[in-house]
Amino acid sequence: MPLRFATYNVHACVGADRACDPARIAAVLAEIDADVVGLQEVSARGDTRGDQFAYLERATGMTAVAGPNIVRPEARFGNVLLTRRPLLDARLVDLSVDPYEPRGAVVADIDADRGRRVRVVVTHLGLRVWERARQHARLGEIIAARGEVPVVILGDFNSWWPDIKVLRHLGPRLAWRKTPASFPAHLPVLALDRIRAVPDTVVGRVRTHGSRLARQASDHLPVVADIMLRRGDAASEEEIAPSSPARARMIRR
Template identity: 50%
Template sequence: MMAPGSPWPLTVATYNIHSAVGFDGRFAPERIAAVLNEIGADVVALQEVPLGDRRRPNVLPILEEATGYTAVAGPTIDQPWRHYGNAVLTRFPVSAVRHLDLCVGLNEPRGALDADISCHGEPLRIVATHLGLRPGERRDQVKKLLETFDTDAMPVLLLGDLNEWFVWGRPLRWLTTRFEKTPSPRTFPSLKPVFALDRIWIHPRQRLVKVWVHHSALARTASDHLPLVAHIAG
């Protein structure tokens, strides 16, 4: 039952879809859509999303049609030859969208999609991101992210592929200080997960009651990451 005056309960997920290319090397956005339908989350953060360029079509209309979600794009690479980045899929109205620049030096462009969503008539902030491959890069990116979490005006969810496998590394310690510790099951690689690269954080923390990996047979093939799912109680 929904708590009065709150956006809960809610099920959320984060999923690096690997350009909709599975372990079999096949580009199959309809397979990603099928995994999303298996999960049935209210809000999903996606990473490595083809957004329509010379290489691959925009997969968001395909996912919208197959799942019933509303999609919001957060491109991090926006060129004629490559249009690519993050996205948020939601079953609720989106009231505002912001794009955070997390680029560091000459590394691959990175960013965060920062959206306000009206869940059951209450505001909820969703930040979806995919951090860089280098430790120093991730430290700078987490500092930039934390600078944006300077308000308690509404609950905040941070979801994404953090590319951080150092358990005691500074980025994870800094995020834990802001959001408190949350479960981090292994999601990569999907066939036999070894690393907990994908994460879900929420503020306030006490609402988060369960975090799990969706490891269906289809999910193990559809991408090189498994989806991470969380249930937030009312």
């Protein structure tokens, strides 16, 4: 059966009306009805906006893996993986390039269907061409280390001309398909948000979710893809070793 994946830069849940409304983001996620979601720019502060990491896990009923890139006493800010499928393992990878804003990735294995392992990477890359080039190289290393396990990368790549060819250097290991424009949400012209599968198991088109609510909820539109696991694309049931409950709790914190 196909799995639905989505990537969504939620802009700290601040919408076009400048209101911070995590419930609106949760409603957009309900419209999409994805099995696995990668979120970027999720915030947790000690003010009335509260902890968006925890709120979105509760509101969606999905398992969350928090990957904050910025951690301060007064706030956390970064990526989140949400999954309806069982979480097997997860780790955080540092993609920071000094002296710029900290960047990172959530790398998690999920049980896609009766013992079929899939690795999911959720990330948000930097604003500068050479910064992204180093981050692309690190993503290439993660892909190369996958063995026989398929990988799906969900993220805000921040990639547009002139460095689109730099993104292509990931080559045949990372499926290259036409990605729809997702930014800005009210009139998308830039394809910043991308979904890539290794091997190329994407079926149907990669598309934006452009509902009226989605155009109001954030400055990015979600990007959605349905991915079919073919025979031999995933690790066998015998290879799966679920992480301990203690490990899952540590990651969610």
